[in-house]
Amino acid sequence: MTDFDKIRPYLDTEVNGALQKLKRHPMIKALMSFAFPEKKLGEIEEIVDECHSIKDFQSRVIYFAVRNVIEKSSEGFSTSGFEKLEPDTSYLFISNHRDIILDTSLLNYTLHDHGLVMTASAIGDNLVQKPFLLALSKLNRNFLIRRGLSPREMLMASKNVSEYIRQLLGSEKRSVWIAQREGRTKDGNDQTQQGVLKMLALADTENDLPAYFKKLKVVPVSISYEFDPTDVLKMPELMAKHYDVEYVKTNNEDFNSILKGALGQKKRMHIAVGDVLDEELDMIAEKEEKANKQLQMLAEVIDKNIYGSYKLWPSNYIAYDLLNGEDTYKAKYTAREKRQFERRIERRVERDNEVALKNFLAMYANPVINKLKYFGE
Template structure:
Protein backbone atom coordinates (compact mmCIF):
# COMPACT_ATOMS: atom_id res chain seq x y z
CA UNK A 1 0.00 0.00 0.00
CA UNK A 2 1.38 3.37 -1.02
CA UNK A 3 0.45 5.08 2.24
CA UNK A 4 1.71 2.17 4.40
CA UNK A 5 -1.75 1.61 5.87
CA UNK A 6 -2.78 -1.82 7.08
CA UNK A 7 -6.07 -3.64 7.31
CA UNK A 8 -7.83 -4.31 10.61
CA UNK A 9 -9.83 -7.51 10.15
CA UNK A 10 -13.23 -7.02 11.78
CA UNK A 11 -15.03 -9.62 9.69
CA UNK A 12 -13.60 -12.67 11.45
CA UNK A 13 -16.29 -14.89 12.94
CA UNK A 14 -15.91 -17.23 15.87
CA UNK A 15 -13.84 -16.76 19.01
CA UNK A 16 -10.73 -18.52 17.67
CA UNK A 17 -10.73 -16.63 14.35
CA UNK A 18 -11.21 -13.30 16.11
CA UNK A 19 -8.35 -14.04 18.50
CA UNK A 20 -6.03 -15.00 15.64
CA UNK A 21 -6.87 -11.77 13.79
CA UNK A 22 -6.22 -9.79 16.97
CA UNK A 23 -2.94 -11.60 17.57
CA UNK A 24 -1.77 -10.97 14.01
CA UNK A 25 -2.54 -7.26 14.27
CA UNK A 26 -0.80 -7.01 17.64
CA UNK A 27 2.23 -8.87 16.28
CA UNK A 28 2.50 -6.57 13.28
CA UNK A 29 2.32 -3.38 15.35
CA UNK A 30 4.81 -4.64 17.93
CA UNK A 31 7.20 -5.79 15.20
CA UNK A 32 6.96 -2.47 13.37
CA UNK A 33 7.69 -0.61 16.60
CA UNK A 34 10.67 -2.85 17.39
CA UNK A 35 12.07 -2.08 13.93
CA UNK A 36 11.80 1.66 14.57
CA UNK A 37 8.80 2.23 12.31
CA UNK A 38 6.01 4.50 13.50
CA UNK A 39 2.44 3.22 13.55
CA UNK A 40 -0.44 5.69 13.72
CA UNK A 41 -3.59 4.26 15.25
CA UNK A 42 -6.87 5.82 16.37
CA UNK A 43 -7.70 5.78 20.07
CA UNK A 44 -11.06 4.12 19.41
CA UNK A 45 -13.12 2.59 16.63
CA UNK A 46 -15.42 4.97 14.79
CA UNK A 47 -15.96 8.68 15.28
CA UNK A 48 -16.85 10.59 18.42
CA UNK A 49 -20.09 12.35 17.54
CA UNK A 50 -20.53 14.21 20.83
CA UNK A 51 -17.09 15.81 21.16
CA UNK A 52 -15.85 13.38 23.81
CA UNK A 53 -12.80 11.59 22.41
CA UNK A 54 -12.05 8.88 24.94
CA UNK A 55 -9.47 6.11 24.48
CA UNK A 56 -10.96 2.64 24.32
CA UNK A 57 -8.94 0.34 26.65
CA UNK A 58 -9.67 -2.50 24.20
CA UNK A 59 -7.24 -0.86 21.75
CA UNK A 60 -4.50 -1.00 24.37
CA UNK A 61 -5.36 -4.60 25.24
CA UNK A 62 -4.98 -5.44 21.56
CA UNK A 63 -1.50 -3.88 21.54
CA UNK A 64 -0.55 -6.08 24.50
CA UNK A 65 -1.85 -9.42 23.20
CA UNK A 66 1.34 -10.36 21.35
CA UNK A 67 3.78 -9.45 24.11
CA UNK A 68 1.55 -11.06 26.72
CA UNK A 69 1.90 -14.30 24.76
CA UNK A 70 5.68 -13.88 25.07
CA UNK A 71 5.40 -13.53 28.86
CA UNK A 72 6.17 -9.79 28.98
CA UNK A 73 4.46 -7.80 31.74
CA UNK A 74 1.88 -5.19 30.74
CA UNK A 75 3.94 -2.23 31.92
CA UNK A 76 7.15 -3.42 30.23
CA UNK A 77 5.28 -4.13 27.01
CA UNK A 78 3.75 -0.66 26.87
CA UNK A 79 7.08 1.01 27.65
CA UNK A 80 8.70 -0.95 24.81
CA UNK A 81 6.01 0.26 22.40
CA UNK A 82 6.87 3.88 23.26
CA UNK A 83 3.32 5.19 22.88
CA UNK A 84 3.07 8.88 22.00
CA UNK A 85 -0.30 10.69 22.26
CA UNK A 86 -1.18 13.04 19.39
CA UNK A 87 -3.91 15.67 19.68
CA UNK A 88 -5.50 16.95 16.47
CA UNK A 89 -7.86 19.91 16.91
CA UNK A 90 -10.17 21.32 14.24
CA UNK A 91 -11.75 24.74 14.45
CA UNK A 92 -14.84 23.43 12.66
CA UNK A 93 -16.07 19.90 12.10
CA UNK A 94 -17.26 19.55 8.47
CA UNK A 95 -19.60 16.77 9.62
CA UNK A 96 -21.08 18.59 12.62
CA UNK A 97 -24.54 18.83 11.07
CA UNK A 98 -24.56 15.18 9.98
CA UNK A 99 -23.42 13.98 13.40
CA UNK A 100 -25.92 16.17 15.26
CA UNK A 101 -28.78 15.08 13.01
CA UNK A 102 -27.89 11.44 13.68
CA UNK A 103 -27.70 12.01 17.45
CA UNK A 104 -31.08 13.74 17.42
CA UNK A 105 -32.60 10.92 15.37
CA UNK A 106 -31.16 8.28 17.70
CA UNK A 107 -32.61 10.09 20.71
CA UNK A 108 -36.04 10.34 19.10
CA UNK A 109 -36.32 6.78 17.76
CA UNK A 110 -34.40 3.76 16.57
CA UNK A 111 -31.85 5.00 14.06
CA UNK A 112 -31.25 3.16 10.79
CA UNK A 113 -28.12 4.18 8.90
CA UNK A 114 -28.78 4.86 5.23
CA UNK A 115 -26.74 3.43 2.35
CA UNK A 116 -23.82 5.68 1.50
CA UNK A 117 -24.03 7.64 4.75
CA UNK A 118 -20.51 6.73 5.88
CA UNK A 119 -19.08 7.54 2.46
CA UNK A 120 -20.73 10.97 2.53
CA UNK A 121 -19.22 11.66 5.96
CA UNK A 122 -15.76 10.64 4.75
CA UNK A 123 -16.04 12.84 1.66
CA UNK A 124 -17.27 15.84 3.66
CA UNK A 125 -14.49 15.33 6.18
CA UNK A 126 -11.88 15.35 3.43
CA UNK A 127 -13.24 18.05 1.15
CA UNK A 128 -14.97 20.68 3.31
CA UNK A 129 -13.19 23.44 5.27
CA UNK A 130 -12.11 22.78 8.85
CA UNK A 131 -10.84 26.26 9.64
CA UNK A 132 -7.61 26.15 11.58
CA UNK A 133 -6.12 22.74 12.35
CA UNK A 134 -3.65 22.19 15.17
CA UNK A 135 -1.55 19.05 15.64
CA UNK A 136 0.39 18.61 18.86
CA UNK A 137 2.60 15.63 19.61
CA UNK A 138 2.74 14.72 23.27
CA UNK A 139 5.42 13.10 25.39
CA UNK A 140 6.16 9.36 25.18
CA UNK A 141 4.27 7.45 27.85
CA UNK A 142 6.77 5.71 30.09
CA UNK A 143 6.01 4.46 33.58
CA UNK A 144 4.53 1.75 35.72
CA UNK A 145 1.05 1.20 34.29
CA UNK A 146 -1.14 -1.28 36.15
CA UNK A 147 -3.56 -2.04 33.34
CA UNK A 148 -5.13 -0.84 30.09
CA UNK A 149 -7.57 1.46 31.88
CA UNK A 150 -4.76 3.27 33.69
CA UNK A 151 -2.82 3.76 30.47
CA UNK A 152 -5.94 4.89 28.60
CA UNK A 153 -6.45 7.59 31.24
CA UNK A 154 -2.83 8.75 30.85
CA UNK A 155 -3.30 8.94 27.07
CA UNK A 156 -6.52 10.90 27.43
CA UNK A 157 -4.98 13.34 29.88
CA UNK A 158 -2.24 14.34 27.44
CA UNK A 159 -4.59 14.49 24.46
CA UNK A 160 -7.07 16.70 26.30
CA UNK A 161 -4.38 18.97 27.75
CA UNK A 162 -2.83 19.38 24.28
CA UNK A 163 -6.18 20.07 22.63
CA UNK A 164 -6.10 23.54 21.05
CA UNK A 165 -9.01 25.69 22.12
CA UNK A 166 -10.73 27.49 19.24
CA UNK A 167 -13.52 30.09 19.48
CA UNK A 168 -16.42 27.74 18.52
CA UNK A 169 -16.00 25.88 21.83
CA UNK A 170 -16.48 29.04 23.86
CA UNK A 171 -19.23 30.33 21.57
CA UNK A 172 -21.14 27.07 21.98
CA UNK A 173 -21.10 27.39 25.77
CA UNK A 174 -22.14 31.03 25.62
CA UNK A 175 -25.01 30.16 23.30
CA UNK A 176 -26.21 27.64 25.86
CA UNK A 177 -25.97 30.11 28.71
CA UNK A 178 -27.81 32.75 26.70
CA UNK A 179 -30.53 30.26 25.86
CA UNK A 180 -30.73 29.19 29.49
CA UNK A 181 -30.07 25.57 28.58
CA UNK A 182 -27.70 23.35 30.51
CA UNK A 183 -25.61 21.07 28.38
CA UNK A 184 -26.49 17.40 28.87
CA UNK A 185 -23.00 16.56 30.10
CA UNK A 186 -23.17 19.43 32.61
CA UNK A 187 -26.50 18.49 34.14
CA UNK A 188 -24.88 17.71 37.50
CA UNK A 189 -22.82 20.90 37.57
CA UNK A 190 -23.98 24.20 38.94
CA UNK A 191 -24.64 27.11 36.60
CA UNK A 192 -21.97 29.02 38.52
CA UNK A 193 -19.33 26.45 37.60
CA UNK A 194 -20.60 26.44 34.03
CA UNK A 195 -20.15 30.21 33.88
CA UNK A 196 -16.66 29.89 35.37
CA UNK A 197 -15.61 27.58 32.54
CA UNK A 198 -16.95 30.05 29.97
CA UNK A 199 -15.21 32.98 31.66
CA UNK A 200 -11.85 31.22 31.76
CA UNK A 201 -12.20 30.25 28.12
CA UNK A 202 -13.12 33.80 27.12
CA UNK A 203 -10.06 35.20 28.89
CA UNK A 204 -7.85 32.70 27.06
CA UNK A 205 -9.45 33.30 23.68
CA UNK A 206 -9.53 37.08 23.99
CA UNK A 207 -5.76 36.99 24.35
CA UNK A 208 -5.43 34.59 21.42
CA UNK A 209 -8.09 35.94 19.06
CA UNK A 210 -9.00 39.46 20.15
CA UNK A 211 -9.92 40.62 16.64
CA UNK A 212 -11.36 37.33 15.49
CA UNK A 213 -13.83 36.59 18.26
CA UNK A 214 -16.67 38.90 17.22
CA UNK A 215 -16.38 37.88 13.57
CA UNK A 216 -16.46 34.22 14.49
CA UNK A 217 -19.45 34.74 16.77
CA UNK A 218 -21.48 35.86 13.76
CA UNK A 219 -20.08 33.02 11.65
CA UNK A 220 -20.94 30.44 14.30
CA UNK A 221 -24.48 31.78 14.69
CA UNK A 222 -24.97 31.57 10.93
CA UNK A 223 -23.70 27.99 10.96
CA UNK A 224 -26.22 27.05 13.65
CA UNK A 225 -29.07 28.75 11.81
CA UNK A 226 -28.89 26.13 9.05
CA UNK A 227 -30.37 23.54 11.43
CA UNK A 228 -33.60 23.21 13.43
CA UNK A 229 -33.50 23.94 17.16
CA UNK A 230 -33.61 20.27 18.18
CA UNK A 231 -30.46 19.61 16.12
CA UNK A 232 -28.71 22.81 17.24
CA UNK A 233 -28.58 21.48 20.79
CA UNK A 234 -26.38 18.58 19.70
CA UNK A 235 -24.12 20.82 17.64
CA UNK A 236 -23.62 23.08 20.65
CA UNK A 237 -22.77 20.12 22.88
CA UNK A 238 -20.40 18.77 20.24
CA UNK A 239 -18.33 21.97 20.27
CA UNK A 240 -18.64 22.65 24.01
CA UNK A 241 -17.71 19.18 25.28
CA UNK A 242 -13.99 19.35 24.39
CA UNK A 243 -13.75 22.54 26.45
CA UNK A 244 -15.48 20.85 29.37
CA UNK A 245 -13.14 17.90 29.01
CA UNK A 246 -10.12 20.20 29.02
CA UNK A 247 -11.39 22.04 32.09
CA UNK A 248 -12.04 18.82 33.99
CA UNK A 249 -8.54 17.47 33.35
CA UNK A 250 -6.62 20.68 34.01
CA UNK A 251 -8.57 21.59 37.16
CA UNK A 252 -7.64 18.39 39.00
Protein backbone atom coordinates in the same frame (compact mmCIF):
# COMPACT_ATOMS: atom_id res chain seq x y z
CA MET B 1 1.55 -16.07 2.19
CA THR B 2 2.66 -14.58 5.47
CA ASP B 3 0.36 -14.20 8.46
CA PHE B 4 -0.16 -10.54 7.57
CA ASP B 5 -0.93 -10.67 3.84
CA LYS B 6 -4.67 -10.14 4.35
CA ILE B 7 -4.17 -6.90 6.26
CA ARG B 8 -0.84 -5.38 5.18
CA PRO B 9 -0.26 -2.49 2.75
CA TYR B 10 1.56 -3.03 -0.52
CA LEU B 11 5.18 -4.05 -0.45
CA ASP B 12 7.43 -1.58 -2.24
CA THR B 13 7.89 -4.15 -5.02
CA GLU B 14 4.11 -4.10 -5.62
CA VAL B 15 3.65 -0.32 -5.72
CA ASN B 16 4.46 0.48 -9.35
CA GLY B 17 2.38 -2.40 -10.68
CA ALA B 18 -0.61 -1.27 -8.60
CA LEU B 19 -0.20 2.31 -9.82
CA GLN B 20 -0.08 1.19 -13.45
CA LYS B 21 -3.44 -0.55 -13.01
CA LEU B 22 -4.93 2.39 -11.11
CA LYS B 23 -3.60 5.50 -12.80
CA ARG B 24 -6.43 5.83 -15.32
CA HIS B 25 -9.22 5.24 -12.78
CA PRO B 26 -11.40 8.40 -12.72
CA MET B 27 -11.02 8.88 -8.95
CA ILE B 28 -7.25 8.44 -9.06
CA LYS B 29 -7.02 10.86 -11.98
CA ALA B 30 -9.06 13.34 -9.96
CA LEU B 31 -6.67 12.91 -7.00
CA MET B 32 -3.65 13.48 -9.24
CA SER B 33 -5.20 16.56 -10.83
CA PHE B 34 -5.95 17.93 -7.36
CA ALA B 35 -2.36 17.31 -6.27
CA PHE B 36 -0.91 18.90 -9.43
CA PRO B 37 -3.46 21.37 -10.83
CA GLU B 38 -0.79 23.13 -12.92
CA LYS B 39 0.47 19.98 -14.66
CA LYS B 40 -0.79 18.24 -17.79
CA LEU B 41 -1.98 14.64 -17.67
CA GLY B 42 1.19 13.36 -19.35
CA GLU B 43 3.39 15.10 -16.78
CA ILE B 44 1.35 13.63 -13.94
CA GLU B 45 1.63 10.14 -15.39
CA GLU B 46 5.41 10.55 -15.53
CA ILE B 47 5.44 11.29 -11.79
CA VAL B 48 3.32 8.21 -11.14
CA ASP B 49 5.53 6.03 -13.33
CA GLU B 50 8.54 7.03 -11.24
CA CYS B 51 6.96 5.85 -7.97
CA HIS B 52 8.52 2.52 -6.98
CA SER B 53 7.83 2.54 -3.24
CA ILE B 54 5.20 3.73 -0.79
CA LYS B 55 7.57 6.48 0.31
CA ASP B 56 7.85 7.62 -3.34
CA PHE B 57 4.06 7.77 -3.68
CA GLN B 58 3.56 9.53 -0.35
CA SER B 59 6.32 12.10 -0.83
CA ARG B 60 5.83 12.75 -4.56
CA VAL B 61 2.02 12.66 -4.79
CA ILE B 62 0.09 12.48 -1.50
CA TYR B 63 2.23 15.15 0.17
CA PHE B 64 1.19 17.68 -2.49
CA ALA B 65 -2.45 16.63 -2.31
CA VAL B 66 -2.46 17.23 1.46
CA ARG B 67 -0.71 20.58 1.02
CA ASN B 68 -3.46 21.65 -1.38
CA VAL B 69 -6.14 20.45 1.04
CA ILE B 70 -4.57 22.68 3.70
CA GLU B 71 -4.36 25.66 1.33
CA LYS B 72 -7.84 25.32 -0.16
CA SER B 73 -9.93 24.21 2.83
CA SER B 74 -8.36 25.92 5.85
CA GLU B 75 -7.11 29.25 7.12
CA GLY B 76 -3.95 27.70 8.50
CA PHE B 77 -2.38 24.56 9.87
CA SER B 78 -0.16 24.62 12.96
CA THR B 79 1.74 21.93 14.85
CA SER B 80 3.50 21.46 18.17
CA GLY B 81 5.71 18.91 19.89
CA PHE B 82 7.35 17.32 16.84
CA GLU B 83 10.75 18.77 17.69
CA LYS B 84 10.85 16.37 20.68
CA LEU B 85 10.75 13.27 18.46
CA GLU B 86 13.91 11.55 17.26
CA PRO B 87 14.66 10.81 13.58
CA ASP B 88 15.03 7.15 12.55
CA THR B 89 12.89 6.17 15.54
CA SER B 90 9.54 4.38 15.42
CA TYR B 91 6.66 5.49 17.65
CA LEU B 92 3.15 4.26 18.36
CA PHE B 93 0.96 7.33 17.85
CA ILE B 94 -2.35 6.91 19.69
CA SER B 95 -4.62 9.69 18.50
CA ASN B 96 -8.02 11.19 18.93
CA HIS B 97 -9.97 10.66 15.71
CA ARG B 98 -12.21 13.19 13.99
CA ASP B 99 -11.72 12.68 10.25
CA ILE B 100 -11.49 9.36 8.38
CA ILE B 101 -8.54 10.26 6.16
CA LEU B 102 -7.29 13.71 7.11
CA ASP B 103 -6.13 12.90 10.67
CA THR B 104 -3.45 10.50 9.47
CA SER B 105 -2.69 12.58 6.38
CA LEU B 106 -1.88 15.67 8.47
CA LEU B 107 0.26 13.61 10.85
CA ASN B 108 2.31 12.09 8.03
CA TYR B 109 2.58 15.44 6.25
CA THR B 110 4.10 16.87 9.43
CA LEU B 111 6.34 13.87 10.09
CA HIS B 112 7.67 14.20 6.53
CA ASP B 113 8.37 17.92 7.05
CA HIS B 114 10.34 17.14 10.21
CA GLY B 115 12.36 14.30 8.66
CA LEU B 116 10.71 11.74 10.94
CA VAL B 117 9.51 8.19 10.25
CA MET B 118 6.05 8.23 8.65
CA THR B 119 3.40 5.83 9.87
CA ALA B 120 1.66 2.68 8.88
CA SER B 121 -1.93 3.50 9.84
CA ALA B 122 -4.88 1.39 10.94
CA ILE B 123 -8.09 1.63 8.91
CA GLY B 124 -11.36 -0.29 9.21
CA ASP B 125 -11.97 -2.58 6.25
CA ASN B 126 -15.55 -1.25 6.13
CA LEU B 127 -14.12 2.05 4.85
CA VAL B 128 -12.34 0.53 1.86
CA GLN B 129 -14.98 -1.69 0.29
CA LYS B 130 -14.54 -0.08 -3.12
CA PRO B 131 -11.54 -1.63 -4.95
CA PHE B 132 -9.91 1.72 -5.77
CA LEU B 133 -10.22 2.85 -2.10
CA LEU B 134 -8.63 -0.40 -0.92
CA ALA B 135 -5.77 0.02 -3.41
CA LEU B 136 -5.30 3.67 -2.46
CA SER B 137 -5.21 2.79 1.23
CA LYS B 138 -2.58 0.11 0.61
CA LEU B 139 -0.53 2.66 -1.35
CA ASN B 140 -0.72 4.95 1.69
CA ARG B 141 0.62 2.27 4.03
CA ASN B 142 -2.72 1.53 5.70
CA PHE B 143 -3.25 -1.85 7.31
CA LEU B 144 -6.72 -3.28 7.79
CA ILE B 145 -8.75 -3.70 10.95
CA ARG B 146 -11.37 -6.29 10.07
CA ARG B 147 -14.94 -5.57 11.16
CA GLY B 148 -18.13 -7.59 11.39
CA LEU B 149 -16.54 -10.82 12.63
CA SER B 150 -17.77 -13.41 15.11
CA PRO B 151 -16.30 -13.13 18.63
CA ARG B 152 -13.86 -15.99 17.96
CA GLU B 153 -12.83 -14.54 14.58
CA MET B 154 -12.47 -11.10 16.16
CA LEU B 155 -10.07 -12.42 18.80
CA MET B 156 -7.91 -14.11 16.14
CA ALA B 157 -7.98 -10.99 13.92
CA SER B 158 -7.09 -8.75 16.87
CA LYS B 159 -4.12 -10.94 17.79
CA ASN B 160 -2.99 -10.85 14.16
CA VAL B 161 -3.13 -7.03 14.08
CA SER B 162 -1.37 -6.78 17.44
CA GLU B 163 1.48 -8.98 16.22
CA TYR B 164 1.71 -7.00 13.00
CA ILE B 165 1.96 -3.71 14.92
CA ARG B 166 4.71 -5.22 17.09
CA GLN B 167 6.59 -6.26 13.95
CA LEU B 168 6.20 -2.83 12.36
CA LEU B 169 7.47 -0.99 15.43
CA GLY B 170 10.18 -3.52 16.19
CA SER B 171 11.96 -5.22 13.32
CA GLU B 172 10.69 -2.86 10.59
CA LYS B 173 11.33 0.34 12.59
CA ARG B 174 8.09 1.77 11.18
CA SER B 175 5.93 4.17 13.20
CA VAL B 176 2.25 3.27 13.63
CA TRP B 177 -0.89 5.41 13.93
CA ILE B 178 -3.99 4.04 15.60
CA ALA B 179 -7.11 5.81 16.83
CA GLN B 180 -7.82 5.75 20.56
CA ARG B 181 -11.23 4.20 19.81
CA GLU B 182 -13.06 2.26 17.14
CA GLY B 183 -14.40 4.80 14.65
CA ARG B 184 -14.41 8.57 14.81
CA THR B 185 -15.44 10.55 17.87
CA LYS B 186 -18.81 11.92 16.77
CA ASP B 187 -19.63 13.94 19.90
CA GLY B 188 -16.23 15.57 20.47
CA ASN B 189 -15.76 13.60 23.70
CA ASP B 190 -12.38 11.98 23.03
CA GLN B 191 -11.98 8.91 25.22
CA THR B 192 -9.57 6.01 24.86
CA GLN B 193 -11.30 2.65 24.65
CA GLN B 194 -9.64 0.01 26.80
CA GLY B 195 -10.47 -2.49 24.05
CA VAL B 196 -7.98 -0.77 21.72
CA LEU B 197 -5.24 -1.03 24.35
CA LYS B 198 -6.20 -4.62 25.09
CA MET B 199 -5.82 -5.45 21.40
CA LEU B 200 -2.36 -3.84 21.32
CA ALA B 201 -1.35 -5.87 24.36
CA LEU B 202 -2.25 -9.23 22.81
CA ALA B 203 1.27 -9.45 21.38
CA ASP B 204 2.84 -9.04 24.82
CA THR B 205 4.43 -12.44 25.37
CA GLU B 206 5.93 -11.43 28.74
CA ASN B 207 2.58 -10.53 30.36
CA ASP B 208 4.05 -7.26 31.60
CA LEU B 209 1.81 -4.52 30.24
CA PRO B 210 3.70 -1.42 31.43
CA ALA B 211 7.03 -2.77 30.17
CA TYR B 212 5.50 -3.77 26.84
CA PHE B 213 3.93 -0.38 26.22
CA LYS B 214 7.24 1.29 27.11
CA LYS B 215 8.87 -0.74 24.33
CA LEU B 216 6.22 0.49 21.88
CA LYS B 217 7.09 4.16 22.61
CA VAL B 218 3.52 5.43 22.94
CA VAL B 219 2.99 9.05 21.90
CA PRO B 220 -0.49 10.61 22.44
CA VAL B 221 -1.68 12.82 19.57
CA SER B 222 -4.27 15.61 19.65
CA ILE B 223 -5.90 16.79 16.41
CA SER B 224 -8.35 19.67 16.38
CA TYR B 225 -10.32 21.51 13.70
CA GLU B 226 -11.85 24.91 14.37
CA PHE B 227 -14.83 23.87 12.24
CA ASP B 228 -15.56 20.20 11.58
CA PRO B 229 -16.74 20.03 7.95
CA THR B 230 -18.48 16.73 8.71
CA ASP B 231 -20.36 18.01 11.79
CA VAL B 232 -23.73 17.94 10.03
CA LEU B 233 -23.03 14.42 8.72
CA LYS B 234 -22.44 13.22 12.28
CA MET B 235 -25.76 14.55 13.57
CA PRO B 236 -28.07 11.65 12.52
CA GLU B 237 -25.93 9.16 14.47
CA LEU B 238 -25.82 11.46 17.51
CA MET B 239 -29.60 11.83 17.41
CA ALA B 240 -30.08 8.07 17.12
CA LYS B 241 -27.82 7.59 20.14
CA HIS B 242 -29.78 10.21 22.09
CA TYR B 243 -33.08 8.44 21.42
CA ASP B 244 -31.48 5.01 21.97
CA VAL B 245 -32.39 3.68 18.53
CA GLU B 246 -30.20 1.69 16.18
CA TYR B 247 -28.31 3.79 13.65
CA VAL B 248 -27.87 2.32 10.18
CA LYS B 249 -25.44 4.00 7.81
CA THR B 250 -26.69 5.04 4.38
CA ASN B 251 -24.99 3.90 1.18
CA ASN B 252 -21.81 5.86 0.48
CA GLU B 253 -22.02 7.59 3.88
CA ASP B 254 -18.36 6.92 4.70
CA PHE B 255 -17.23 7.93 1.21
CA ASN B 256 -19.18 11.19 1.46
CA SER B 257 -17.56 11.83 4.85
CA ILE B 258 -14.11 11.28 3.32
CA LEU B 259 -14.78 13.84 0.56
CA LYS B 260 -16.44 16.36 2.87
CA GLY B 261 -13.69 15.97 5.47
CA ALA B 262 -10.96 16.63 2.92
CA LEU B 263 -12.56 19.43 0.91
CA GLY B 264 -14.93 21.10 3.41
CA GLN B 265 -13.91 24.33 5.11
CA LYS B 266 -12.22 23.83 8.48
CA LYS B 267 -10.88 27.31 9.33
CA ARG B 268 -7.78 26.54 11.42
CA MET B 269 -6.30 23.12 12.22
CA HIS B 270 -3.73 22.00 14.77
CA ILE B 271 -1.94 18.76 15.49
CA ALA B 272 0.08 18.24 18.67
CA VAL B 273 2.18 15.30 19.78
CA GLY B 274 2.90 14.74 23.43
CA ASP B 275 5.89 13.18 25.16
CA VAL B 276 6.65 9.48 24.92
CA LEU B 277 4.83 7.81 27.83
CA ASP B 278 7.58 6.62 30.15
CA GLU B 279 7.36 7.73 33.76
CA GLU B 280 3.58 7.27 33.62
CA LEU B 281 4.04 3.59 32.75
CA ASP B 282 6.58 3.21 35.58
CA MET B 283 3.95 4.57 37.99
CA ILE B 284 1.36 2.13 36.65
CA ALA B 285 3.85 -0.74 37.10
CA GLU B 286 4.55 0.28 40.71
CA LYS B 287 0.88 -0.09 41.64
CA GLU B 288 0.99 -3.82 40.81
CA GLU B 289 -2.63 -3.88 39.68
CA LYS B 290 -4.26 -6.56 37.54
CA ALA B 291 -4.10 -6.18 33.75
CA ASN B 292 -7.59 -4.69 33.30
CA LYS B 293 -6.92 -2.05 35.94
CA GLN B 294 -3.57 -1.25 34.30
CA LEU B 295 -5.31 -0.79 30.95
CA GLN B 296 -7.84 1.53 32.59
CA MET B 297 -5.04 3.59 34.13
CA LEU B 298 -3.20 3.76 30.80
CA ALA B 299 -6.38 4.89 29.03
CA GLU B 300 -6.75 7.71 31.55
CA VAL B 301 -3.10 8.75 31.07
CA ILE B 302 -3.59 8.89 27.29
CA ASP B 303 -6.82 10.88 27.69
CA LYS B 304 -5.15 13.38 30.00
CA ASN B 305 -2.29 13.86 27.54
CA ILE B 306 -4.66 14.32 24.60
CA TYR B 307 -6.77 16.87 26.51
CA GLY B 308 -3.65 18.65 27.74
CA SER B 309 -2.26 19.35 24.28
CA TYR B 310 -5.62 19.77 22.51
CA LYS B 311 -5.80 23.17 20.79
CA LEU B 312 -9.06 24.87 21.75
CA TRP B 313 -10.55 27.28 19.21
CA PRO B 314 -13.08 30.12 19.55
CA SER B 315 -15.74 27.68 18.25
CA ASN B 316 -15.15 25.43 21.28
CA TYR B 317 -15.49 28.29 23.77
CA ILE B 318 -18.55 29.73 22.01
CA ALA B 319 -20.27 26.33 22.02
CA TYR B 320 -19.50 25.90 25.72
CA ASP B 321 -21.00 29.28 26.60
CA LEU B 322 -24.09 28.73 24.40
CA LEU B 323 -24.62 25.23 25.81
CA ASN B 324 -24.50 26.54 29.37
CA GLY B 325 -26.27 29.84 28.76
CA GLU B 326 -23.36 31.90 30.07
CA ASP B 327 -20.44 34.02 28.91
CA THR B 328 -17.61 32.43 30.91
CA TYR B 329 -15.24 32.44 27.96
CA LYS B 330 -16.31 35.63 26.19
CA ALA B 331 -12.68 36.85 26.28
CA LYS B 332 -11.71 33.87 24.10
CA TYR B 333 -13.74 34.96 21.06
CA THR B 334 -14.98 38.04 19.26
CA ALA B 335 -18.56 39.08 18.53
CA ARG B 336 -17.87 38.39 14.85
CA GLU B 337 -16.67 34.86 15.59
CA LYS B 338 -19.78 34.24 17.69
CA ARG B 339 -22.08 35.46 14.90
CA GLN B 340 -20.27 33.25 12.41
CA PHE B 341 -20.69 30.20 14.63
CA GLU B 342 -24.36 30.99 15.25
CA ARG B 343 -24.93 31.18 11.48
CA ARG B 344 -23.28 27.75 11.22
CA ILE B 345 -25.80 26.41 13.74
CA GLU B 346 -28.73 27.93 11.83
CA ARG B 347 -27.65 26.19 8.63
CA ARG B 348 -27.24 22.79 10.33
CA VAL B 349 -29.85 22.53 13.06
CA GLU B 350 -33.63 22.82 12.67
CA ARG B 351 -35.08 25.83 14.43
CA ASP B 352 -36.63 24.96 17.82
CA ASN B 353 -35.09 21.45 17.89
CA GLU B 354 -33.58 21.67 21.36
CA VAL B 355 -32.22 18.12 21.38
CA ALA B 356 -30.40 18.59 18.08
CA LEU B 357 -29.06 21.97 19.22
CA LYS B 358 -27.66 20.52 22.46
CA ASN B 359 -26.02 17.65 20.60
CA PHE B 360 -24.48 20.00 18.04
CA LEU B 361 -23.14 22.36 20.70
CA ALA B 362 -21.79 19.47 22.78
CA MET B 363 -19.81 18.27 19.77
CA TYR B 364 -17.78 21.48 19.95
CA ALA B 365 -18.01 22.08 23.74
CA ASN B 366 -16.84 18.68 24.97
CA PRO B 367 -13.12 19.39 24.41
CA VAL B 368 -13.48 22.37 26.78
CA ILE B 369 -15.36 20.25 29.31
CA ASN B 370 -12.69 17.55 29.19
CA LYS B 371 -9.88 20.05 29.63
CA LEU B 372 -11.68 21.55 32.64
CA LYS B 373 -12.13 18.08 34.13
CA TYR B 374 -8.39 17.41 34.18
CA PHE B 375 -6.82 20.86 34.37
CA GLY B 376 -9.45 23.23 35.81
CA GLU B 377 -9.50 26.81 34.56
